[in-house]
Amino acid sequence: xxxxxxxxxxxxxSIYCFSCNSIIDSSSLYxxxxxxxxxxxxxxxxxxxxxxxxxxEDGFSGRCKDCRNQDHDFDKGYTCLMYGLMERKVLKRFxxxxxxxxxxxxxxxxxxxxxxxxxxxxxIDYLTCVPIHRRKKAERGYNQAELLAKGLSRLTGIEMLSRxxxxxxxxxxxxxxxxxMRKTNLREAFSVNKDWKTMIEGKNILIVDDVYTTGATLDxxxxxxxxxxxxSVYVLTLMAGRSN
Ligand SMILES: [Zn+2]
Ligand SMILES: [Zn+2]
Numbered sequence: 001x002x003x004x005x006x007x008x009x010x011x012x013x014s015i016y017c018f019s020c021n022s023i024i025d026s027s028s029l030y031x032x033x034x035x036x037x038x039x040x041x042x043x044x045x046x047x048x049x050x051x052x053x054x055x056x057e058d059g060f061s062g063r064c065k066d067c068r069n070q071d072h073d074f075d076k077g078y079t080c081l082m083y084g085l086m087e088r089k090v091l092k093r094f095x096x097x098x099x100x101x102x103x104x105x106x107x108x109x110x111x112x113x114x115x116x117x118x119x120x121x122x123x124i125d126y127l128t129c130v131p132i133h134r135r136k137k138a139e140r141g142y143n144q145a146e147l148l149a150k151g152l153s154r155l156t157g158i159e160m161l162s163r164x165x166x167x168x169x170x171x172x173x174x175x176x177x178x179x180x181m182r183k184t185n186l187r188e189a190f191s192v193n194k195d196w197k198t199m200i201e202g203k204n205i206l207i208v209d210d211v212y213t214t215g216a217t218l219d220x221x222x223x224x225x226x227x228x229x230x231x232s233v234y235v236l237t238l239m240a241g242r243s244n
Contacts, residue, residue, distance in 0.1 A: 031105035041082035052077035064243030074222035107151025149208035201229035212240035
């Protein structure tokens with residue numbers, strides 16, 4: 001047995017830094033050592049007022065370029081980190097390497113981000129997550145977005161509706177399609193669970209996901225929830241790319 005494996009048995013996994021693997025105090029806030037905490041790009045400065053992406057310090061204020069060109073179906077987005085090399089490595093471990101235990105510390109990161117907005121007056125009635133197809137979930141063993149949303153639900157006390165959104169299609173072929181077609185295609189990949197429909201009428205929903213890229217998937221989910229009567233839909237992600 002390798003030393004690293006032995007250490008994992010002796011110590012709980014959470015005392016290794018998620019980014020550089022150095023041994024850390026288990027009380028560390030987000031599973032990161034002090035050095036990585038300093039290096040990570042937290043979205044606590046200038047962000048897009050619509051999607052929440054980090055904006056260049058000396059660039060535009062207000063909306064990012066994407067959000068100036070195109071509106072979104074969600075009301076407002078928030079994110080915790082900028083999707084850089086180090087942040088991407090952490091996400092990869094959590095999403096693709098079976099390291100689902102990382103959910104607890106990463107949920108705290110989401111919680112701290114959301115707390116800022118709740119303190120400013122944001123009202124959220126229910127949490128949910130971007131669903132993955134059951135076949136993909138069986139392959140991966142879990143839906144990373146669901147683990148995060150459940151963690152956030154525990155920390156905030158806000159109820160999580162884990163099955164309000166359903167992923168209907170396994171893959172959505174997108175190449176060669178126009179923007180409008182892609183949008184329709186993506187909408188058709190999801191549906192709202194009719195049994196729970198009455199619960200979301202007139203409510204404010206927060207959709208949790210791991211990463212924000214173009215926002216197309218989150219738009220599709222938010223659009224559906226609104227069609228079914230949700231009053232407002234917000235999105236919260238662990239990380240998002242920097243805006244241009
Ligand atoms: Zn570290
Ligand atoms: Zn934006």
